[in-house]
Structures are given as structure tokens and as C-alpha cells.
Amino acid sequence: MIHGRLDYRHRRRIYFLLAGNLLLLGLIRVLLKEGSSFAEVLRRAGPDVAPVILAGLAMTSVIFVGAIDLSVASIIAVAGSAFGVLVHHDQPPWICYFACLAAAWVLSMWNGYLIRTLKIPAIIVTLAGLPFYRGLALIVADLGIPDFGGNISVYDAAYHQPGKFYAGWILLATIIAALIWEAFGRTPRQWLARGNSEEACRLLGMKPERILQSAFCAAGIFLGFAALIAVTRLQAIEPGRMLVGFELHIVGAVVLGGTNIFGGEGSFGGTILGAFFLYFISQALTYAGASAYFQEAITGAVILAVIGLDCAIHRRQKQLDELA
Amino acid sequence: MNIMKLTHSFPCLLRGLAILGLAGVLTGCGPAGSGSGEGRESIxxxxxxxxxxxxxxxxxxxxxxxxxxxxxxxxxxxxxxxxxxxxxxxxxxxxxxxxxxxxxxxxxxxxxxxxxxxxxxxxxxxxxxxxxxxxxxxxDLFVNQVEEQALGQALIDDLAQQMDEDGKWAIAIASLDAHNLNAWRRHAIARAKEAYPEMTLVATEITKEDENLARQKVQTLLNAYPQLEGIIAFDSNSVPGAAEAIKRAGKVGEVHLTGCSTPKKMRPYIEDEILESFYLWDxxxxxxxxxxxxxxxxxxxxxxxxxxxxxxxxxxxxxxxxxxxxxxxxxxxxxxxxxxxxxxx
Structure with a gap:
């Protein structure tokens, strides 16, 4: 069903990433020493990469409609602050979890509202949101906790359940729901339609502003789960600096997954595979014993090679198609 | 207040403020104490x-x-x-x-x-x-919290004692360009080579001052090197991250850990005896x-x-x-x- 709306180029990227992930897993398997466990590699992959995938799904939703959200990490910091303040005041875990989810959703909706009503490009609104929400996270912590010293300690294991014990299951449930929705739902198609041409949507009787807001609404839900997992696995929540630079990692996974950064083209599946690919590269380098000095450079080179090879094959296929 | 009037007068107000600001910059006026260092009493x-x-x-x-x-x-x-x-x-x-x-x-x-x-x-x-x-x-001057060599050596001596001076060890560090962290790292490595020849450094992982990334990287290290017996984590986020990894891998007592961190972050791990010690200054x-x-x-x-x-x-x-x-x-x-x-x- 997904294939029905994916063009040839995007399908190729997905197959490429699938093969790339399998290749990296094979490489890790070969590199394992006696006593190492391949099952451990597989078991940890989902929970480890969960916040990246969930935030990636949020980013993919908004990129589909031709927008972008550069404030995702700062929104998670606000959600973390809200969670930490409630933990500090001994509120029951479920209230803290709910506050974390709600904070992320409300701020994502607010981003959508500002873009829709002020008619300002998403990149500008969310670029401003990046420091603003980070500041808001600190204000929340400072007002909520007397003598706030830069971090909020969360010692009690009862508050670590989603991040430490259920991250994989939350991720699995969300991925299944997102893929089914993408394959059968009308809304993701409307997002792509708006991303292709806002004017065409309007002429067809659709409401582009409402479509944009719905994308930010869904992104808020995904981001809420990402925040929940990210903050409930930390011993100390640091609103001022948690996940700094996370948005670039997310955009990297989304673009690697074949989603067009200008909107109108892409898939949730691509983002998921892109996030796993980045994760497995880093894992493979550790298992290979690569020097810390080279790891970042090798990661960048591999990403460039994958996208470059994909594009080269695509160009050749296009030439052959034209000749035929 | 008439919102339309305010909308019209807003650009004028902005222009006025800009002119005042420019005048302030040109004439060197500013907040109290922002002038030249000469002629001021307070340092x-x-x-x-x-x-x-x-x-x-x-x-x-x-x-x-x-x-x-x-x-x-x-x-x-x-x-x-x-x-x-x-x-x-x-x-x-x-x-x-x-x-x-x-x-x-x-x-x-x-x-x-x-x-x-x-x-x-x-x-x-x-x-x-x-x-x-x-x-x-x-x-003109460097105020060093501890002597770099003393801290680097204290860390490796502590770990060596816990590992009985034998076995594989690894490093988790925030970055490779922070002077203090890397000075401690260099001194620890030099001391290990000189005083503990049976100890082998197998890996160095960069954790980017991120507790969760440190946990992930150390968990991978523990699987990649099943015989790993010791870890030194050189920054305040890498130590709790490494402690969490050891706890989750069920290797408490098998893998020894020390490093530099803060009491607030390390309290639960040290109370649960996941690590024996860590270092800091005031x-x-x-x-x-x-x-x-x-x-x-x-x-x-x-x-x-x-x-x-x-x-x-x-x-x-x-x-x-x-x-x-x-x-x-x-x-x-x-x-x-x-x-x-x-x-x-």
C-alpha cells in the first residue's frame, strides 16, 4: 500500500537503506568477539534509537506539509522541565508523564498556530522557538524548584519506567500505528499534497491552513512520546542543555530516509530506516574499534556515499529509461 | 487603547528607539560602569x-x-x-x-x-x-582546580587497584578538545603504560557531555569487549552514563568504574555500590x-x-x-x- 504512493526514486532509497541496515548488522555480527552477544545488539537497538525515530516521525510530518520544526529539542527540554518539576514536588508518575506529553503537544500546536496565523515561514518561527523554548524550560524549572541549580535529579525508579523499561514497546506501537496511518489514512496524503502545492490544495477545495495544523498536531503527539522516553531515562534532567544539537541529528535521519526537505515527498518508513542506519554506523565503528578521532568523519563519509551512490544509480536508471 | 493607533505609532516608536540607541553608541553613553577602565573605583x-x-x-x-x-x-x-x-x-x-x-x-x-x-x-x-x-x-594566569598530573594518576591508580592491576580498560570522555579532560586522560594513559603494564587500554569513546549517549556508548563497549574490567569516565555526564550501562548490563562488580562527576548525579549509583569512588574538587x-x-x-x-x-x-x-x-x-x-x-x- 505504501508503495502505491511512493515514486520509484523514493522506493529505491528505502530498499537501499534496508540493504544498508542489513549490511551494517552483518558487519557488526562479523566484528563480534567471543563472549559478545548479537542478540544484545538487536535487543538494544529499538530502545536506544527510540527518541530519534519518534522525533523523526514528528519532523517528517511537518516536512511533509512543506514546513520544518527546528525547535524539537527545546520543546523536549520544556517537557523535561515540566516532568522534573512535578517529580520534585512528589506528584504521582502518571501525572508527570501526562505533563511531559501535554507540554510537547501544546508547544508543537502553538508552532503550527503561529505559522498558520502569522504567515511567517516555519523555519523562522521555529528558529526563534529554539532559544525561546530553551529559555522557557529554564524559567519553568527556576519557578518550580526553589534554588534550582541547573539540573533536576530524578532518583526514584518509579519515574523511569517509560524510558528505561518500555521504550522499545512504545516505539513499536507508535511505528505500527504510524505506518498503518500512512498507508491507509487520508491525512498524510493531504500533508504531502500541501507540501507539493498549497495553491493547488486551495483550488481543490482543501484547507491548507487546517492541513498544516493537523501535521503539527500529529507531530506534537510523536514528539510527546520522544520527550517521555528521553527524559525518563536520565538521572538528572538539565533543561539548559539536554539534547543540544538533537534537531540536526533528526533532520539528518529524515533526509537520509529520502524525505524531500522542501515537502511533498517522503515516508515515515524512510525516516525509521534512516535513524537506524545512523545508529548502526556508530555501533559498527565501536565494534570495529575505530579511533574516536575518525568516527565522526567516517559517519559523514558513509552517509555521503550512500546518498551519492543512490543518486548515481537513479541517474543511470533514468538515462536507460529515456533510451528505452 | 486603540489597537490601530498603536499599530501606526509602533514603527515610529521603533525608529525613535533606534536613533536613541545609535546616539548612545556614537557618544559612548551606556549603562553605568560600561565606560573605560580608567577613572573607575570598582574593578x-x-x-x-x-x-x-x-x-x-x-x-x-x-x-x-x-x-x-x-x-x-x-x-x-x-x-x-x-x-x-x-x-x-x-x-x-x-x-x-x-x-x-x-x-x-x-x-x-x-x-x-x-x-x-x-x-x-x-x-x-x-x-x-x-x-x-x-x-x-x-x-596571565591559570587557576587549576587540581594538578592535571595528580588527578590523571589518581584516577588510573584507583582503577588499577580495583582491577588488581590487570585487564582491559576503556575511556569515556566528553570531547577530545577540552584541555583539562584531555590532560587528565593523557596523564592517566602515560601512568598506565609506565606503572601497570598488564592493563590494556582497548577503546576511547566520545560522549558529547550527554548522559544518555554515554550510557549507550558504554553499553556497546561492554558488549564489544566482554573481557572489559575497567572504565575511567572523565566528565560529569559520562560517569553516571557509564554507571547506568554497567547496571543495565548486569556487570556490577565485574566492571569497575571511576571518574570525575558531581555528588548529586552519582549519589544513587554510589549508594547502590555500582562504583566505589569518583573524584571532584570544590x-x-x-x-x-x-x-x-x-x-x-x-x-x-x-x-x-x-x-x-x-x-x-x-x-x-x-x-x-x-x-x-x-x-x-x-x-x-x-x-x-x-x-x-x-x-x-
Whole structure:
């Protein structure tokens, strides 16, 4: 069903990433020493990469409609602050979890509202949101906790359940729901339609502003789960600096997954595979014993090679198609 | 209020403010104390941490503030939100323009501050590095929390004792360009090679000051090197991350861990005996001593071995570098003393 709306180029990227992930897993398997466990590699992959995938799904939703959200990490910091303040005041875990989810959703909706009503490009609104929400996270912590010293300690294991014990299951449930929705739902198609041409949507009787807001609404839900997992696995929540630079990692996974950064083209599946690919590269380098000095450079080179090879094959296929 | 009127008058108001601002810049007017260093009674000290909003540097700020009040100096404390060298340089540039009397910087990228140190000194501004050094920058003084060699050796000696001086060990470190962390790392490695030939360093992982990334990387290390017996984590987030990884991998007691972190982050792990010890110094004292020495330099007073500094004691200069002040010996935190030595961070 997904294939029905994916063009040839995007399908190729997905197959490429699938093969790339399998290749990296094979490489890790070969590199394992006696006593190492391949099952451990597989078991940890989902929970480890969960916040990246969930935030990636949020980013993919908004990129589909031709927008972008550069404030995702700062929104998670606000959600973390809200969670930490409630933990500090001994509120029951479920209230803290709910506050974390709600904070992320409300701020994502607010981003959508500002873009829709002020008619300002998403990149500008969310670029401003990046420091603003980070500041808001600190204000929340400072007002909520007397003598706030830069971090909020969360010692009690009862508050670590989603991040430490259920991250994989939350991720699995969300991925299944997102893929089914993408394959059968009308809304993701409307997002792509708006991303292709806002004017065409309007002429067809659709409401582009409402479509944009719905994308930010869904992104808020995904981001809420990402925040929940990210903050409930930390011993100390640091609103001022948690996940700094996370948005670039997310955009990297989304673009690697074949989603067009200008909107109108892409898939949730691509983002998921892109996030796993980045994760497995880093894992493979550790298992290979690569020097810390080279790891970042090798990661960048591999990403460039994958996208470059994909594009080269695509160009050749296009030439052959034209000749035929 | 008529919103339309306000909308019309808003651009005029902005223009008016811009003209006033420009006039202020051209005539050199500004907030009190922003003029030249000459002719002012109070010494102005600008203090730049590696980053703001973290407990460690907040504690340094607290000590700095108390010391500034005690000596009657004016303290400006600000810094980047992430450990960025480029952002730090913007702060230094601004403070040079404001002609403060002394700039105290904890450099993220030591090599990049050289140009700014030269510029500051050309305006007769004293430059002190603290927490982390920039030895080639031409700074006037470095306030070192502990002697680098002493801490590096203390860490590897501690780990070696726990590992019975034999086996594979690994390093988790925030970055490879922070001077202090890497000085400790180099000294630890050199000591291991010299004193513990049966110990083999198998990997070094970069954790980017991220507790969760540190946990992930160390968990991978534990699987990649099943015979791994020891880890030194050199920064405050890598130690709890590594402790969590050991706990989750079920290797408590099999894999030994030590490093530099804060009591607040390490309390649950040390109480659960996931690690035996970690090291720190008093960051409040570091901030206070830095400000007192900056004040002394700005007043033209000498910094000599044995000089009495109020609230601190006699100065101890490094034997290898007379422009480096050693604040204290590294403090070893254990389950037994963590409550007594809690510095509130």
C-alpha cells in the first residue's frame, strides 16, 4: 500500500537503506568477539534509537506539509522541565508523564498556530522557538524548584519506567500505528499534497491552513512520546542543555530516509530506516574499534556515499529509461 | 487603547528607539560602569564558564559572586548555552569593548582564544584561564582546580587497584578538545603504560557531555569487549552514563568504574555500590579563588607562591609552570563520605 504512493526514486532509497541496515548488522555480527552477544545488539537497538525515530516521525510530518520544526529539542527540554518539576514536588508518575506529553503537544500546536496565523515561514518561527523554548524550560524549572541549580535529579525508579523499561514497546506501537496511518489514512496524503502545492490544495477545495495544523498536531503527539522516553531515562534532567544539537541529528535521519526537505515527498518508513542506519554506523565503528578521532568523519563519509551512490544509480536508471 | 493607533505609532516608536540607541553608541553613553577602565573605583571582572545552566558552573558562579562581594569588585558572569568556542569568543570580544579590568575564561577550544587574549592584553586587560587552560594563548594566569598530573594518576591508580592491576580498560570522555579532560586522560594513559603494564587500554569513546549517549556508548563497549574490567569516565555526564550501562548490563562488580562527576548525579549509583569512588574538587572554591586572583592581578599585586589569599589560604603554584595556581588535591568521594562532602551540586 505504501508503495502505491511512493515514486520509484523514493522506493529505491528505502530498499537501499534496508540493504544498508542489513549490511551494517552483518558487519557488526562479523566484528563480534567471543563472549559478545548479537542478540544484545538487536535487543538494544529499538530502545536506544527510540527518541530519534519518534522525533523523526514528528519532523517528517511537518516536512511533509512543506514546513520544518527546528525547535524539537527545546520543546523536549520544556517537557523535561515540566516532568522534573512535578517529580520534585512528589506528584504521582502518571501525572508527570501526562505533563511531559501535554507540554510537547501544546508547544508543537502553538508552532503550527503561529505559522498558520502569522504567515511567517516555519523555519523562522521555529528558529526563534529554539532559544525561546530553551529559555522557557529554564524559567519553568527556576519557578518550580526553589534554588534550582541547573539540573533536576530524578532518583526514584518509579519515574523511569517509560524510558528505561518500555521504550522499545512504545516505539513499536507508535511505528505500527504510524505506518498503518500512512498507508491507509487520508491525512498524510493531504500533508504531502500541501507540501507539493498549497495553491493547488486551495483550488481543490482543501484547507491548507487546517492541513498544516493537523501535521503539527500529529507531530506534537510523536514528539510527546520522544520527550517521555528521553527524559525518563536520565538521572538528572538539565533543561539548559539536554539534547543540544538533537534537531540536526533528526533532520539528518529524515533526509537520509529520502524525505524531500522542501515537502511533498517522503515516508515515515524512510525516516525509521534512516535513524537506524545512523545508529548502526556508530555501533559498527565501536565494534570495529575505530579511533574516536575518525568516527565522526567516517559517519559523514558513509552517509555521503550512500546518498551519492543512490543518486548515481537513479541517474543511470533514468538515462536507460529515456533510451528505452 | 486603540489597537490601530498603536499599530501606526509602533514603527515610529521603533525608529525613535533606534536613533536613541545609535546616539548612545556614537557618544559612548551606556549603562553605568560600561565606560573605560580608567577613572573607575570598582574593578570589573568578567567571568566566562564553558557553558551556563549546569550545576557545576552554577556552583563556580556562586563562589565567584561571594568573592566579588567580599573584595568589592563588580562581577559579570555569562557564557554560551552549549560548549562552543566560537560563542565564547563573542563574549570575550564584547568584554574587551567594554574595557573590563579582567577576563576569566574556561576555554572550550583553547587554540581559538589566542587572538582575543592578545587583543585584551593590548587594552591592558588581565586574562585568566580557569577550570581548563589555554597554555599557548599568552594568558596571565591559570587557576587549576587540581594538578592535571595528580588527578590523571589518581584516577588510573584507583582503577588499577580495583582491577588488581590487570585487564582491559576503556575511556569515556566528553570531547577530545577540552584541555583539562584531555590532560587528565593523557596523564592517566602515560601512568598506565609506565606503572601497570598488564592493563590494556582497548577503546576511547566520545560522549558529547550527554548522559544518555554515554550510557549507550558504554553499553556497546561492554558488549564489544566482554573481557572489559575497567572504565575511567572523565566528565560529569559520562560517569553516571557509564554507571547506568554497567547496571543495565548486569556487570556490577565485574566492571569497575571511576571518574570525575558531581555528588548529586552519582549519589544513587554510589549508594547502590555500582562504583566505589569518583573524584571532584570544590567548584565554589574554584570560582571564588579565580575572582580573588583576577582582582589581585587587576590591582597590580603579585601572584607568588605562599601568598595568603583570604578565605582560601596560601597559594600553591605549579612547579612546572609558575603562571599556574593549583587550588587543591583531588577529593575522592565514596559511599562513606559522600554526605559529608556534598558541595550542593
Amino acid at each position: 570589573r571582572i568578567a567571568m566566562l564558564p564553558k557553558l551556563v545552566n549546569i550545576d557545576y558552573f552554577d556552583a563556580c558562579h556562586k563562589g565567584a559572586k561571594e568573592a566579588a562581594e567580599a573584595v568589592g569588585a563588580q562581577l559579570i558572569y555569562d557564557g554560551p548555552k552549549s560548549p562552543s568556542g566560537a560563542e565564547q569568543n563573542n563574549f570575550i570580544e564584547t568584554w574587551i569593548r567594554q574595557r573590563v579590568d579582567a577576563i576569566c575564561v574556561a576555554p572550550n577550544q583553547p587554540k581559538t582564544i589566542r587572538r582575543f587574549v592578545k587583543k585584551a592584553k593590548s587594552h591592558d586587560i588581565k586574562v585568566i584561564t580557569w577550570d581548563s587552560d589555554a597554555p599557548q594563548s599568552g594568558r 567548584p565554589t572554591q574554584l570560582g571564588g579563588l579565580t575572582v580573588r586572583l583576577a582582582y589581585r592581578l587587576a590591582k597590580g599585586k603579585p601572584i607568588k607562591d605562599g601568598v595568603e589569599i583570604p578565605g582560601y589560604g596560601k597559594l600553591n603554584l605549579s612547579q612546572s609552570d609558575p603562571t599556574t595556581v593549583i587550588m587543591s588535591e583531588p577529593i575522592r568521594f565514596t559511599k562513606e563520605n559522600i554526605d559529608e562532602l556534598d558541595f550542593g551540586i
